[in-house]
Amino acid sequence: MRTCPERSGPSSLRPRTSDAAPRLAARRLAATRRLVATRQPTESCMTDTLPGIDPADPPDPAQLPPPVGMLLLVTAKWISQAVHVAAELGIADLVSDGPQTVDDLAAKAGCRTQPLHRVLRAIASYGVFAELPDGRIVNTPMSDYLRTDVPGSVRHMARMEGADFTWRPYGKLLHTVRTGEPAFDHVFGQRIFDHLAEHPREEEIFNRAMTSFTEQSADAIVADHDFSRHPVITDLGGGQGHLLAAILRANPEVRGVLLDRAPVVESAQRAPVGPEVRARMSYVAGDFFGPIPPEAHADAYVLRTCLHDWSDDECVAILRNVRTAMGDRTDARLLIMESVVQPGNAFDVGKLIDLEMLTLTTGLERTEAQWAHVLERAGFAVAAITETEPPLSVIEARPASAHTPTAVPTAVQTPTDGGTS
Numbered sequence: 001m002r003t004c005p006e007r008s009g010p011s012s013l014r015p016r017t018s019d020a021a022p023r024l025a026a027r028r029l030a031a032t033r034r035l036v037a038t039r040q041p042t043e044s045c046m047t048d049t050l051p052g053i054d055p056a057d058p059p060d061p062a063q064l065p066p067p068v069g070m071l072l073l074v075t076a077k078w079i080s081q082a083v084h085v086a087a088e089l090g091i092a093d094l095v096s097d098g099p100q101t102v103d104d105l106a107a108k109a110g111c112r113t114q115p116l117h118r119v120l121r122a123i124a125s126y127g128v129f130a131e132l133p134d135g136r137i138v139n140t141p142m143s144d145y146l147r148t149d150v151p152g153s154v155r156h157m158a159r160m161e162g163a164d165f166t167w168r169p170y171g172k173l174l175h176t177v178r179t180g181e182p183a184f185d186h187v188f189g190q191r192i193f194d195h196l197a198e199h200p201r202e203e204e205i206f207n208r209a210m211t212s213f214t215e216q217s218a219d220a221i222v223a224d225h226d227f228s229r230h231p232v233i234t235d236l237g238g239g240q241g242h243l244l245a246a247i248l249r250a251n252p253e254v255r256g257v258l259l260d261r262a263p264v265v266e267s268a269q270r271a272p273v274g275p276e277v278r279a280r281m282s283y284v285a286g287d288f289f290g291p292i293p294p295e296a297h298a299d300a301y302v303l304r305t306c307l308h309d310w311s312d313d314e315c316v317a318i319l320r321n322v323r324t325a326m327g328d329r330t331d332a333r334l335l336i337m338e339s340v341v342q343p344g345n346a347f348d349v350g351k352l353i354d355l356e357m358l359t360l361t362t363g364l365e366r367t368e369a370q371w372a373h374v375l376e377r378a379g380f381a382v383a384a385i386t387e388t389e390p391p392l393s394v395i396e397a398r399p400a401s402a403h404t405p406t407a408v409p410t411a412v413q414t415p416t417d418g419g420t421s
């Protein structure tokens with residue numbers, strides 16, 4: 001974990017970033033490995049507990065001759081879509097109680113045996129499921145994470161990443177790079193959150209995928225920031241409320257408000273958070289592009305993985321609404337939980353999530369200097385940046401002055417320049 005002391009402007013942020021980049025990347029990788037190592041699902045049928053399995057030896061692009069490593073990256077969609085199919089059919093859940101024949105799996109999943117076998121055989125060579133000598137299929141340490149109810153499950157992410165509403169736009173990434181228009185808008189003729197609002201099944205897949213990520217990082221975020229400093233916390237674009245519930249569970253004096261789009265709030269209200277937490281939580285169906293309603297005014301405002309969906313101009317509009325809600329309270333805080341992209345060539349998952357933002361939204365993953373710039377435009381100053389569960393950091397911002405910025409129009413023009421203005 002890294003904590004930067006209180007400070008005021010982007011210039012003071014830059015030197016540390018460049019000095020620390022390789023160290024930070026290594027720490028993130030190590031933290032990710034630790035996370036995976038400590039989150040083994042229970043009661044699995046793991047490969048190494050079953051005799052007779054010919055273990056997979058998945059290729060590592062970095063260890064292969066360059067043309068072969070390159071080819072693996074070029075054909076990555078083969079694996080991605082095959083994993084999606086297994087996730088969508090719920091294969092990992094079906095084999096969670098023990099080995100199953102492909103015939104049985106196909107019957108239970110409502111699909112054809114031979115195509116299913118070919119899909120499973122391909123991904124088994126990457127260690128996702130394994131085939132026993134008698135042909136039955138079992139879970140492996142990797143496919144265990146395609147089970148629905150294990151901590152750290154990526155099943156819903158796999159469902160989302162291969163679903164039409166994200167898969168088709170990736171086929172038009174070149175269009176985005178040529179024109180600046182998000183491929184999603186080009187393919188579907190509307191913006192992603194408008195599309196989701198009209199397509200309940202896709203909305204549900206999206207919400208579940210986001211929730212599984214939130215569940216993974218909620219404990220670390222709660223441990224890495226002292227939320228007890230803020231008696232009332234509003235989670236803007238709070239999704240299904242898992243982070244807010246985790247905050248309230250760990251801080252019995254704190255009350256929480258979840259604000260999100262109406263359909264999201266509707267399903268969030270059904271999420272099981274327990275009576276004690278529910279008593280301190282309220283829900284507001286709203287729009288963070290409009291003024292924050294009085295019932296959502298708070299001592300601290302959380303925005304977790306929301307701002308990366310929006311261009312700089314759009315973020316400034318959202319943040320100015322938050323700043324206006326704070327009024328002359330210079331003790332109020334804004335807590336942004338997002339990637340802080342590292343410079344250089346080191347592996348940083350934020351650089352990959354940025355491709356998702358480029359393809360599906362007008363947003364982007366931001367560097368420290370870009371965050372400071374957006375915040376400054378909205379009347380905030382960075383107070384501290386704390387690295388938490390990779391790839392997230394908590395960016396704590398405070399009002400730059402007691403002066404409330406002039407209200408901005410609620411409707412924002414969609415920029416086509418990727419929002420780096």
Ligand SMILES: C[S@@+](CC[C@H](N)C(=O)[O-])C[C@H]1O[C@@H](n2cnc3c(N)ncnc32)[C@H](O)[C@@H]1O
Pocket residue numbers: 193210211214236237238239240243259260261264286287288289303304305306309
């Ligand atoms: C990437 S998700 C993050 C959800 C949640 N903060 C989390 O970390 O799991 C973005 C959230 O922003 C919400 N959102 C999008 N547009 C919004 C708007 N105009 N007003 C309020 N919430 C919005 C979405 O419904 C979604 O829940």
